[in-house]
Amino acid sequence: MLLMGFGCKINAQQAFIQGVKGIHPTAPNKIWLSHEHILVDFIGADSIQPDRWNHDSVMKEVMPYLEALKAYNVHYFVDATPNFLGRDVLLLEKIADKTGLNIITNTGLYGARNNKFLPKYVQRISAEELAEKWIGEYENGINNTSIKPGFIKIGIDATDPLDHIQQKLVQAAALTNLRTGLPIASHTGKAAGLWPQLRILKEMGVSASSFIWVHAQEESNHDNYLKAAAEGCWISLDGLGWELDKHVEKIVFAKENGILGQILISHDAGWYDPQKEQQTFKPYTAIFEQLYPALKSKGFTDDDFALLLSVNPSKAFSIPIRP
Numbered sequence: 001m002l003l004m005g006f007g008c009k010i011n012a013q014q015a016f017i018q019g020v021k022g023i024h025p026t027a028p029n030k031i032w033l034s035h036e037h038i039l040v041d042f043i044g045a046d047s048i049q050p051d052r053w054n055h056d057s058v059m060k061e062v063m064p065y066l067e068a069l070k071a072y073n074v075h076y077f078v079d080a081t082p083n084f085l086g087r088d089v090l091l092l093e094k095i096a097d098k099t100g101l102n103i104i105t106n107t108g109l110y111g112a113r114n115n116k117f118l119p120k121y122v123q124r125i126s127a128e129e130l131a132e133k134w135i136g137e138y139e140n141g142i143n144n145t146s147i148k149p150g151f152i153k154i155g156i157d158a159t160d161p162l163d164h165i166q167q168k169l170v171q172a173a174a175l176t177n178l179r180t181g182l183p184i185a186s187h188t189g190k191a192a193g194l195w196p197q198l199r200i201l202k203e204m205g206v207s208a209s210s211f212i213w214v215h216a217q218e219e220s221n222h223d224n225y226l227k228a229a230a231e232g233c234w235i236s237l238d239g240l241g242w243e244l245d246k247h248v249e250k251i252v253f254a255k256e257n258g259i260l261g262q263i264l265i266s267h268d269a270g271w272y273d274p275q276k277e278q279q280t281f282k283p284y285t286a287i288f289e290q291l292y293p294a295l296k297s298k299g300f301t302d303d304d305f306a307l308l309l310s311v312n313p314s315k316a317f318s319i320p321i322r323p
């Protein structure tokens, strides 16, 4: 079987990456930023509307920060803003056209912060019905466009057991993964929220290797990284736009303990905030300007950086071709 996507031919053995502009064969040598934001609007699910921001104003603000990534050969940019928090796929497509970046968007819903960013219908419908909506976005495109999600983004509050609505989100993510192969990135934070999610996935027959533990830097007990790695999930240390030293310590721990092959790094930076008159943007470059020299001084090699920035994310975000 051959799938065509913007000039790429992909054969049946290969997995692929789904960007907003189409599919790409998985390649282990491209630079990734695996968790960033172009726009986030925390106004709440009841009030959010795409007319709260103007594409030209957003682009004017955002473009210099994205142009700065050219110097570092960044190829893939994962936009982790979910639906009802400002996901705007037409904006992402415009930016991809203008910058040449391969931008990846998502389906799913964010339950963290006590379900404030969930639309009301989530309470009424089943996990199966929720999954149908997300699978529909993948199979037919998002909001009457041909733009497809490249992963499932969910969010939970880190408690065990999970809140029942947040359990439903995890179940819907599992069902969507089983049908589409899309990886699941879950805003989780502390490990307390990881274990109940992994239990649900296991019960439903989803491999932990399809799961990205987002904001894992919030966990303070490093033994939990070893435990998570043994379970087989991806561990995303993605707060590098905000602080450096804690991340350096955790990445060094990962290398010393042989789990660097399961670590993702990113900034969680950006973003245009429609609620602000004056934007306060965090750049997406600390990895290249600060983390790189800091790890190099601790003996990190080019192969280590290639794992963190290319090999691992290309595996984590790859979608197996389904018959």
Ligand SMILES: [Zn+2]
Pocket (backbone or CB within 6 Å): 035, 036, 037, 080, 268
């Ligand atoms: Zn984020």
